[in-house]
Amino acid sequence: MSPPQTQNNKDSLKDHIVKTSHLTAIVCSTCGRTFSIVEIHTFCPDCQSTLIAKYDLESIRKETDRDEIRRRPKGMWRWHEILPVQNIKNIVSLGEGDTPLLPLSRIGHELGLSHLFIKDESNNPTGSFKARGLCAAISRAKELGINKVIIPTAGNAGGAMAAYAARAGGMQALIYMPKDTPNANIQESRITGAEVILVDGLIGDAGRMAGIRAANEGWFDLSTFKEPYRVEGKKIMGYELAEVFDWTLPDVILYPTGGGTGLVGMWKAFAEMEALGWLNEEKRPRMVSVQAKGCAPIPKAFQAGASFCDVWQGAETVASGLRVPKSFADRIILSNIRESNGTAFAVSDEALMQAQKTLAAQEGIFAAPEGAACLAALEELIKHKWVKPDEKIVIFNTGSGLKYLDTVIN
Ligand SMILES: *Cc1c(COP(=O)(O)O)cnc(C)c1O
Ligand SMILES: [Zn+2]
DSSP: OOOOTTOOOHHHHHHHOSSOOOEEEEEETTTOOEEOTTSOOOSOTTTOOOEEEEEOHHHHHHHOOHHHHHTSOSSGGGGGGGSSOSSGGGOOOSSOOOOOEEEOHHHHHHHTOSEEEEEEGGGSGGGBTHHHHHHHHHHHHHHTTOOEEEEEOSSHHHHHHHHHHHHHSSOEEEEEEETTSOHHHHHHHHHTTOEEEEESSOHHHHHHHHHHHHHHHTOEEOOTTSSSSHHHHHHHHHHHHHHHTTSOOOSEEEEEOSSOHHHHHHHHHHHHHHHHTOOSSOOOOEEEEEEETTBOHHHHHHHHTOSSOOOOTTOOOSOGGGOOSSOTTHHHHHHHHHHTTOEEEEEOHHHHHHHHHHHHHHHOOOBOHHHHHHHHHHHHHHHTTOSOTTSEEEEEEOBBGGGGGGGOOO
């Protein structure tokens, strides 16, 4: 019996949730300092690093049956034991998660690959996978009594934050975005009641301005990796992949990287699932971080053997979600890629626009330019014989092409 596709009203969820979160602590990713879960946290005050949520995986292992989770109503919150919200009445949901994993048989055949898939995140609320992270972060913000949230954004994160803040009720939203952000992101933010400030500059400039405003007026800053919960929402993509592959993982994952929450989140999910004993084999995927040639700090640092990124100067690409000159968690991203025996690869805007057409025309998937970049990168990795024809490969389409109509070339 399969659960209904469109659920996630709180009543159906309540019926199924018997235990809530097993969150135990918030821990600094660098110095290991531990923080209480009942307080509000941003990043580590001692070493300015990202804070990470820790769970009592041993008790989840004893009490939770991975196959029981499959029978719960669809959506991200069926994984509530390993999500941070303590009281389910604080869950702010718009039906995020459980996006389809679609085979790409026609493109796969042309590329000589027998097991090529796309995880199509465009089905999320607000048309991008940013919904997952902001859903978790806004729910936790609500739980901790926060009622003013601010974000600097390259686009989709702002729209998602605005939507979840509206859904939460009584939460004010303030957004700083570069003035050349896609119009869809500006309009979706404004119509959901957020104040939008357009910045003459890049995401880093927006971040500085938002940071000052946050400090002066007491807004809670939801910048990527500057609070511990967005990555928790994103990690569920890793759990969904394991589940759909019958508790094994694919050989290769291509992920379009801006701030890197999805990549870091999935890597965390794989470690958690190993500790939970939920994986039938302990073989993790090789993680490929895909960026655009006009803003490629991760590939540059990866190829140079560096442990952190330099700020990329003059960042420019139509894939606005990838226009992040330096991630706050660059060290974690680079270390996760290396631990996975993965790689980092940049593609030109021409190549990713071509791949966007191919995905649409061959498979009916109108992907965001960021998602299309993964297909363009895969084509190059095949030429370099970096992937084998029979490997299980998953590319991530992180958003809908409909949000980028101003840049589509037809
Ligand atoms: C934000 C975004 C990305 C990058 O995601 P990160 O988790 O920040 O690396 C990729 N694609 C789209 C469509 C985005 O909105
Ligand atoms: Zn620290």
